[in-house]
Amino acid sequence: MTKAIKLLTALPPPQRERLMALAREVSFPEDARIFESGGAADRFWVIRSGAVSLDQQVDDLRRVTVAGLGAGDLLGWSWLFPPYRWDFGAVAFSPVRAYEFESAAVLRLCETDPALGLTLVRSVAEVLAHRLEMTRGQLREQYALHRRTMF
DSSP states (O other), X not given: OXXXXXXXXHSOHHHHHHHHTTOEEEEEOTTOXXXXXXXXXXXXXXXXXXXXXXEEXXXXXXXXXXXXXXXXXXXXXXXXSTTOBOSSEEEESSOXXXXXXXXXXXXHHHHHOHHHHHHHHHHXXXXXXXXXXXXXXXXXXXXXXXXXXXX
C-alpha cells in the first residue's frame, strides 16, 4: 500500500509559500459539520490538528463513515472538478484546526503559475489514488468478513 501524500509537503517550498499566502487559519469544534454532500464545493482545507470523518448518507437516518483524516491531510477535492459539489459530508471528530483555501483564489493562482497548478493537481490526484486504494482494501475486508459469516 502506498504512503498517504501530504499536500503541503508535496509542494516545493516556493510553490508552498505562494499557496500558503492564500490560506487562513480556521477551527471547528468537535461534532461540527464542516460540509454536507451535495453542497457547493468552493473551498478546501489542510488539517493542522484534530480528526475529521468523511461520511455518506445511506438513507434518511443513517450516515456511514467512509474515511478518517488527520494532521496534514487534504480535506475536500470536489472544488477542483465540475459540478463543484461535495461528494461526501465531513464532520469534526475532535476539535480541528486547519488552513482554509478559497478555491477561486487558488485556481487563479494556478492559472498565473502553471507549474504550481500542475504540481497541485498531481498532488490532489495522488491523494485521491491513495484514498481509492484504501477504500478498495476496506471493501475487500468487508467482503471477506461477509463471506465468512455466510458460510
